[in-house]
Amino acid sequence: MGSLEKEISLPAASGSLKLVTEELIMKGQEMLNKLESLLVDEGVKKLLAEFRGSVARARTFLESGEPSEVCQDSDRRSEISSRKRKLETLKQGKGGSRRRMSSYPSRRVTSKTHEDGFSWRKYGQKEIFGSKCPRSYFRCTHKHDRNCQATRQVQKSEEDPSFYVITYMGEHTCRDPIDASHEFLLAPNHSPCLISFGASDHCENIQQQPFASFPSLKQELDEEVISNMTPPGGSPSDFFMSSEFAALDVPIPEMAPCKGTVSEHGDEASGLHSSATSLEMEIMPELLSSYDILNFDHVGFFEN
DNA sequence: GATATTTGACCCCG
């Protein structure tokens, strides 16, 4: 696992250039937000959404040093072997582009709920070898109308079936993540996403780092897998054990239950209480992605 | 009828 310095370094840009680019991107998004709130015309809004996507990709590029999905896609296509290309031309029907997302930046969260404020459409489910719980595959509902490449995989945690292990891949370009977080927070019945500290051992490299009071969003990400450490008094977990948790206890029909485990609903409820030993953080995964996409990649969770 | 989910098949890639 790399050092923190490495994690926050921006390989694509350095020094003042980096600052300028960051400023442009952040200001750009700010202006986009303001503009959108003033717009009524749907056509202009659509244009704005496209531009928003470009800004998001630029930010991804800035953070990762790699082209975002759209660029990467075209790059990859040019590298497709002749055999694959031949197949692609042949298979216009069932199959189409079966590009794998696994090589893209991804981040994993452990959550009590798979609700995150975004609209997902399930496109597949697989029994995973060696795993009791099937894995469900989701893509953004706006994949086609807004060319949003965001996908996610949801799988119940084997260790604690009341948790979902959610792997996000790709960036939402259908709307700005920050906007989404606002909607998310303002929504009356939103379902918070939790990152569990210590409730899961999916991660091989565990940083033993104490943190004081309420860490920054970035810090939270850096320390997703910190330890079983109990938070200090007046802890974040207290904070998150707010009435909003009521929203968590909802049936999740599309998720298949784990084989041989307890019932879905009882589990959801019991999980809320049984997680007292873990520090839970309410986060917005897509908000996180904007700033911390690198961190997850560098802390050793993933191979890419 | 539109939209979402299920599920078997297809195919990439290690």
Place this chain on the structure above:
DNA sequence: CGGGGTCAAATATC
């Protein structure tokens, strides 16, 4: 070759 990611027809739901 087999696991896993994706597609798309069939089916379900609204």
